[in-house]
Amino acid sequence: MDVGQMQRQWLDYTRSLFIEGFLDNQFLQLQQLQDENNPEFVVEVVSLFFDDSERLLKDLNFALDQQGVDFKKVDAHVHQLKGSSSSIGAQRVKNACIAFRNFCEDQNVEACLRCLQQVKQEYCLVKNKLETLFRLEQQIVAAGGSIPMMELGF
Amino acid sequence: MTQVMERDGVVSEEVHVLAVDDSLVDRKVIERLLKISACKVTAVDSGISALQLLGLDEQRTSESDDFVGLKVDLIITDYCMPGMSGYDLLKKIKGSSTFREIPVVIMSSENILPRIDRCLEEGAKDFIVKPVKLSDVKRLKNYMSTATRDVSAAEAGGCSGGGGGGGGGINKRKLSDTTAFDYLSSSPPSISSSITPLSSPSDSSSSPSPSPLSSPIRSLDSPIRRLKMTGAD
Numbered sequence: 001m002d003v004g005q006m007q008r009q010w011l012d013y014t015r016s017l018f019i020e021g022f023l024d025n026q027f028l029q030l031q032q033l034q035d036e037n038n039p040e041f042v043v044e045v046v047s048l049f050f051d052d053s054e055r056l057l058k059d060l061n062f063a064l065d066q067q068g069v070d071f072k073k074v075d076a077h078v079h080q081l082k083g084s085s086s087s088i089g090a091q092r093v094k095n096a097c098i099a100f101r102n103f104c105e106d107q108n109v110e111a112c113l114r115c116l117q118q119v120k121q122e123y124c125l126v127k128n129k130l131e132t133l134f135r136l137e138q139q140i141v142a143a144g145g146s147i148p149m150m151e152l153g154f
Numbered sequence: 155m156t157q158v159m160e161r162d163g164v165v166s167e168e169v170h171v172l173a174v175d176d177s178l179v180d181r182k183v184i185e186r187l188l189k190i191s192a193c194k195v196t197a198v199d200s201g202i203s204a205l206q207l208l209g210l211d212e213q214r215t216s217e218s219d220d221f222v223g224l225k226v227d228l229i230i231t232d233y234c235m236p237g238m239s240g241y242d243l244l245k246k247i248k249g250s251s252t253f254r255e256i257p258v259v260i261m262s263s264e265n266i267l268p269r270i271d272r273c274l275e276e277g278a279k280d281f282i283v284k285p286v287k288l289s290d291v292k293r294l295k296n297y298m299s300t301a302t303r304d305v306s307a308a309e310a311g312g313c314s315g316g317g318g319g320g321g322g323g324i325n326k327r328k329l330s331d332t333t334a335f336d337y338l339s340s341s342p343p344s345i346s347s348s349i350t351p352l353s354s355p356s357d358s359s360s361s362p363s364p365s366p367l368s369s370p371i372r373s374l375d376s377p378i379r380r381l382k383m384t385g386a387d
Contacts, residue, residue, distance in 0.1 A: 026285045026287070029288060033183075038186070044182065052178060080177065083179075083263050084177055084179040084180070086284060087177070087179050087183050089285075
């Protein structure tokens with residue numbers, strides 16, 4: 001595959017992530033912040049998001065596993081996850097967190113457990129997608145090409 | 155890294171922003187947003203750390219200590235933080251004779267009108283609904299100038315004006331990303347009427363922009379250009 005083909009593949013893949021709702025405008029914001037002086041910015045922020053999320057998902061598992069569930073604590077964890085997913089544009093994770101918080105309010109353990117599964121699923125999906133995207137970027141750069149700029153108006 | 159910027163033969167210092175947020179992801183993003191907007195940034199993870207850096211923490215009984223705190227031109231803080239909230243931090247800063255002239259901006263993921271009102275009434279200069287975008291930071295540059303370091307009334311005049319109840323009107327309407335600029339045209343003269351020059355569509359993150367995005371952003375980064383644009387009211 002030549003560089004041009006790889007770049008087109010990258011564009012198609014990125015577009016699909018937006019169309020399918022995995023990513024939203026905030027992800028584009030992050031891409032805008034990347035330049036020659038900070039070529040790894042997006043990868044760095046997303047890595048922080050991955051670390052943060054994995055910690056929070058563990059904490060959520062733990063909190064919901066308790067005999068007497070502390071819903072305030074559960075809500076606090078979900079709030080954090082909602083915040084960081086929103087900050088990187090991981091739309092579906094964010095939406096799953098919003099739904100989750102509603103059930104925390106209701107103090108419904110069963111529903112919360114289902115929500116947690118949903119959040120985990122969305123997180124795994126977006127993690128895979130982003131890792132694929134970053135791999136494509138590495139291939140382009142390794143082949144001497146540059147990463148295209150995403151257009152906002154697609 | 156130099157703190158002094160030179161452009162068109164004019165030398166000026168970069169504005170220094172203190173960013174407070176318990177989320178590592180958000181700290182990284184806000185730091186980058188500010189740096190790309192030609193600001194020097196110090197990012198901390200709590201209100202307590204912020205107060206310590208400023209030299210305003212409880213440890214000091216008087217502000218006439220020898221301690222020279224960090225000189226900042228703007229404080230931007232998350233609202234929801236464990237321990238000291240952004241609101242508490244705001245109150246502490248506005249309650250200090252040394253620091254109350256520093257503009258404070260609150261960020262929150264939750265768009266709660268009573269919360270926004272409370273913050274503005276307590277003297278917050280602005281309220282940003284997360285996630286923070288480049289257009290939000292650009293708007294902030296209006297409040298930022300190194301002149302406030304001298305606690306001068308000139309640039310900082312808007313600060314105390316923002317404390318009144320009537321100041322709440324502007325930012326209440328920041329209800330969604332796409333309406334971020336709706337309220338700009340209706341700003342009361344006492345507060346931030348200098349915002350209006352920023353409402354040009356090319357700056358908005360929500361409008362399509364086919365060209366590589368780094369160059370349009372760069373051209374507006376200079377604090378000098380920023381000051382020239384806003385001008386006098």
